Amino acid sequence: MEFSEFYEFLNTVAGYNDLLHLIDEPKSRKLYFLMTHMLEVNKSMNLTAIKEERAIVVRHFLDSLTVAAFLPENATILDVGCGAGFPCLPLGICRPDLRITALDSTEKRIAYVRDTAKSLEIAHFTAIAARAEELAHDVTYRERFDAVTARAVAALPALAELSLPFVRKGGHFIAMKAKKGEEELNAAQGAIEKLGGTVRAMHALALTDGSDTDERVLIDIEKTATTPHTLPRAWGRILKKPL
Numbered sequence: 001m002e003f004s005e006f007y008e009f010l011n012t013v014a015g016y017n018d019l020l021h022l023i024d025e026p027k028s029r030k031l032y033f034l035m036t037h038m039l040e041v042n043k044s045m046n047l048t049a050i051k052e053e054r055a056i057v058v059r060h061f062l063d064s065l066t067v068a069a070f071l072p073e074n075a076t077i078l079d080v081g082c083g084a085g086f087p088c089l090p091l092g093i094c095r096p097d098l099r100i101t102a103l104d105s106t107e108k109r110i111a112y113v114r115d116t117a118k119s120l121e122i123a124h125f126t127a128i129a130a131r132a133e134e135l136a137h138d139v140t141y142r143e144r145f146d147a148v149t150a151r152a153v154a155a156l157p158a159l160a161e162l163s164l165p166f167v168r169k170g171g172h173f174i175a176m177k178a179k180k181g182e183e184e185l186n187a188a189q190g191a192i193e194k195l196g197g198t199v200r201a202m203h204a205l206a207l208t209d210g211s212d213t214d215e216r217v218l219i220d221i222e223k224t225a226t227t228p229h230t231l232p233r234a235w236g237r238i239l240k241k242p243l
Contacts, residue, residue, distance in 0.1 A: 010023065010057055031057075035053060066216060078141075082110075088149075132162040148163045157184075161242075196228075203217065
């Protein structure tokens with residue numbers, strides 16, 4: 001796909017999804033670079049199972065940008081389990097005011113995300129290879145972020161335990177979920193309360209390319225109390241006995 005075709009398709013589907021205001025031509029060129037670079041690296045490194053270019057635009061780029069409207073201007077953001085850089089890289093391109101930290105436990109993926117952010121000249125971008133349940137006990141990161149995002153990482157009870165300890169009081173954890181997000185929220189209510197969170201909103205979205213539509217849910221959880229110092233627990237205990 002040449003840039004002209006990419007640009008036309010990106011603008012069309014961004015218009016369908018009320019995201020056009022985030023994307024101008026310079027940002028579109030950076031998203032185009034991100035797509036072509038990711039696909040090239042993907043030949044030797046497992047970054048994404050989605051290889052069709054139009055699907056990448058919708059299911060990676062636009063999906064990542066659905067959270068943008070819920071992030072305050074100039075906010076400090078932690079992306080837990082960033083994987084191949086979603087949502088952190090599209091957010092860094094389209095919301096340059098944000099100060100983003102990308103976190104993943106896989107060093108190779110973090111090296112890719114770090115190098116790609118540098119190539120894209122994304123300012124205020126840091127990438128860390130660490131386990132969330134361990135880093136959350138480091139005072140440098142614990143309860144330091146205005147917002148934490150997480151996309152397709154784990155079921156919400158476990159994901160809340162990994163993410164909420166990083167959020168400052170008054171900040172927000174926004175879980176990016178598929179259509180079963182409401183079911184996960186029902187199972188996670190007790191965990192969220194124990195972690196110091198209060199559910200503020202659940203935003204149902206319909207992500208479309210003009211023909212097919214995927215349902216999405218953004219779960220907005222405010223940090224209203226300090227997380228107990230014993231949380232999060234080791235990953236094995238989180239899985240074995242959810243809060």
